[in-house]
Amino acid sequence: MLMQHAGPATGEVAATRGDVRGYAWVVFALTVGLLLSDYMSRQVLNAVFPLLKDAWHLSDAQLGSLSSVVALMVGLLTFPLSVLADRWGRVKSIVLMAAMWSLATLGCAISTNFGELLLARAFVGIGEAAYGSVGIAVVLSIFPVRLRATLTGTFMAGGAFGSVLGMALGGAVAAHLGWRAAFGAMAVMGIVLVIVYRFVVTEKRLAPLQPAGAGRQAERPGVRMSLRALMKGLFSTRSVICAYVGSGLHLLVPAAVWAWLPSFLNRYYGMGTGKAAMCAAVFVLVTGVGMVVCGNVADRLAKHARQRKWTAAIVFCLACFVLLAIGFRMPAGPAQLVVIGLGMFFCAGASGPSGAMVANLTPPSIHASAFATLTLANNLLGLAPAAVLTGLVADRIGLLGALQLVPFAPLVAAVAFVIGRRGYAGDVDRLDALRDEAAR
Template sequence: MLTTHAEPTVGDFSAKQTDVRKYAWVVFALTVGLLLSDYMSRQVLNAVFPLLKATWHLSDTRLGSLSSVVALMVGVLTFPLSVLADRWGRVKSIALMAAMWSLATLGCALSTNYGEMLLARAFVGIGEAAYGSVGIAVVLSIFPARLRSTITGAFMAGGAFGSVLGMALGGAVAAHLGWRASFGAMAIMGIVLVVLYRIVVTEKRLAPLQPEGVGRQAQDIGMRTSLRALMKGLFSTRSVVCAYVGSGVHLLVPAAIWSWMPSFLNRYYGMATGKAAVTAAVFVLVTGVGMVVCGNLADRFSKHAVERKWSIAVAYCLICFVLLGIGLRMPAGPAQLVMIGAGMFFCAGAAGPSGAMVANLTPSSIHASAFATLTLANNLLGLAPAAVLTGIVADRIGLLGALQLVPFAPLVAAVVFLIGRRHYAVDLDRVNTLREEAAR
């Protein structure tokens, strides 16, 4: 039987406030806008690969390194930069990071050789490294806890939408004005958003949306938190570790399908490269929409029993396993694509509940660091290895056979979430007790 437990009060509104203020949604829109700019700057490179190859006579290895260097910088620097943001100030950190990746993208447009482009792309990665974790920490601090799955799912979906926009707009601009204009357009968009964000969003204006004293208290605590105390806060319970691991493992599915869907459509449906890319982008969009809808449903169904977030995450993983498992074994045709699309709708559905669980189980003063840990788990366990592991298996049993194994990842994630659910009630009560003691 489900036991009702109160959501954490830290980061929530006062009891007298029943509606989310309009300014909170403005902050959310601008923060997601910067996330779109983040992924557009990152993915525009893929749209101009053929042009760069022809211009500088680059090998595929060098082309790949221009993409990999961004992921490398993000993976290495996400955690330390997020810790610094908790100490220095999240709003200032966001503005600095966005300015860096925008100027670095402009540097890509001005590059005259491979070495300059590689250096510019490295700085794109440095700028983007901690944005996801710090941005979601800012947003969650001004919305009620009852909306955490919705907000987290919608925020993370921005990465999918930004990837599609970066490739689509970058390719369109490059076709008419050349590859340099593609990078320049992304840079200008980012710079405009940075200026707008810095004008509209300030710590002073965010403070009234937070519980009395929480914003200042969180910053003060974050500035004096020792590394040992930080590690204890990040990994204090079994359930929060399960949230990290389950989230990372279940994201192996979208990462693998996004990477290999154009090749799948080309090899098994005979689609031309351009048509295959456009069709594959539809599956990316379906995933993004699913993240938003699934996050909102998780909040709606867990209003009176927060343990349901875990059960809902398990349900999303199992639905994905079933739909994709069936779809990837069907004969080629429209019915197969529809079934795969249905599975992709749920393949990242647990992202919202996972983020909400992490927020509920960690102090608000280290939320940027907590989401950096979640980002690290997402990358190391799912996003980073997905494409290469699928490719290694595909070399041995074929691409279709490799893709048919991918749906087993959410099955593993479902088991991890079930373990987390088992410990969640006790862990949440303990964390809330510690928060109350710290607030006295």
């Protein structure tokens, strides 16, 4: 038997106090702040790739494995740890997870060889494993349903902005103080945020922000349901499966490009470690802005036609494929970087629509599990294999050749979204009918 998760409700949030809305935004800001720390700890590695390669004579495959092991741990552990987080308490779980990845990042700073660094990076992934699903479940539970794609896109964009800070600050620190100091700086920032979150956000203060039913459910240990019933809710329709698959595949692009762009700029543009990291951070920032904008555009388009979220996701994937396929085949120079930048704007644009699709296609009571499943798909299909596969291919045909193959992932994702769009309206109608029948 597994616990039924107390997830976001489908109705509007009922404000019971005058300061509810303000505190909701405080919670959102702090939760996104921890996501920034999450990705700062994860992506600082990419800024110091050239230094690690020279210091320990590592291959591209080994460098890629240091990045991919984090996403692998997240992919393997997100679902079971999300279930435990709902049982133990989401806020307490968030504090514990953030403390773990911060201390593991400190462990990276004191590693003396590749094996120790790989182990420390694995613990970074263990700490981060359930944060995405638990964090977004907390956020969506205290905001209106009409903001789902915008909030999901913005929350996930926090990963891009955290990557910007991790790569830019990490590169600057590494250039002056070495790669160990870069990891240490990220760890200190994470620990400070954990302390602030611990004293500001509590389950008791979150309860009034949630609809009455969700608040009561969140306060008790949990309603039991069978594994079969949970799986049926998570994979009840073809369209929700397509949303999981499309979301995971399209995120292979940002994961691969974020990991290898500093090395690309170092090898093909002759940039030093600090400059390459700063330049790569700009592209990551563009990705984050694109996630927010694309999520908002999807919400606006879907106001009067719910299937347009799927259409938006398809368009974003195709735009990414075309622009990056052209960009990585252009000669080195400013024009190439501009086209690559345009492709990066759209490369994670389907994140917001995908999250909204999953929320709309699963019962509110299992939204935490649904987002854990989405996180699992995102990591196993896109984030985990991206860096190491690119590194393996780069060892054989060169980094540029490997990056030229990456844009085909969103093309496959677009096919998944096309399939899912066909049955979306009918699937939502059937789920609404079942909810209405259960409410009677």
